[in-house]
Every structure is written in C-alpha cells, then in structure tokens.
Amino acid sequence: MEGGTWLSEDKSVDIEAVVRIHEKEILYRKAVATGLLHLKITTKEAIESGAVKKGDVIQASTIAAIQAVKETPRIIPHCHPIPIEGVNVEWIWEGTNLRCTVTVEAMYKTGVEMEALTGVSAGLLCVFDMVKSYEKDEQGQYQKARLEQIHVVSKIKQ
16 A cells, blocks of 8 residues: 555555455344534525525435435445435424434345435535535635534334
C-alpha cells in the first residue's frame, strides 16, 4: 500500500474484507434509522412553497435515500449486497429542522442497519445540496445548516 496509511508496522495484516455469512440462517430483518438537518426558516419556507430552483426537494431527496439504500455495498466496502424487499422514507418538520427516517426490510442472513443509515445520510445530503444557496450567509458560510443525530432507532431480527 504505497503512500497509504497503516495501522501498524506489520504491513502483512490479514483483514477479512467481507465476513463469511454462508452458515447464517435467512431471517426477517428490519432497521429504522433517522437523522436531522437544521435549516433557516427561509429555507423551510422555500421547500414548503416549492420555490427551490433545483426542484421538489422532498421528492428528489426521497429518491436519493432509496438509491443509497440499494447502493450501500458499493459505498461501504464491508457490506454484503442484500436483496432489499422494502424501503420507506419519511420526512417530518420539527420546527425548522427536517427529520428523515428510513425503514429498510429484507429476508437475508445479515442486518440492514447500514442500508438504513446510508439512506438517511444520502437523503439529508440531497436536501442540503438542493438548498445550500438558501443557507449561506454573506461570507458564504453555513451558520445554521448542519446534519446531526444520525442513528439507528431500532432493528429487528426474527
């Protein structure tokens, strides 16, 4: 690994790139993840009135979240490709903060928490991208806009 960063002096460390799951049982898996994007009141108003120049923010961000769920193994190297059987994306205003909650379901040998987290992250990032011009101050900085509280709310394995 020329030019890379090593965690130890021993450069022959054997890392299992993808955990073997061939002996695991196929079970119903469900994960719910959520996150929050803080926005200015004027940004919220632009989203709600459909005034954002890039288009329908919630619609585009929902599509981004769904795509991210399906592409998680391409983004997170240790994730298995999972046959996703259901995705739900929910948006709720909490004052001027926009909450994205993603639910992912599958029948598989491993959980779908990473898919749910990736969906939330991509959905909120899409919102941020679409409204960043509304969020900049006079110096071009983002004083209010920030993503936070991205976490797994629950998971089911049965």
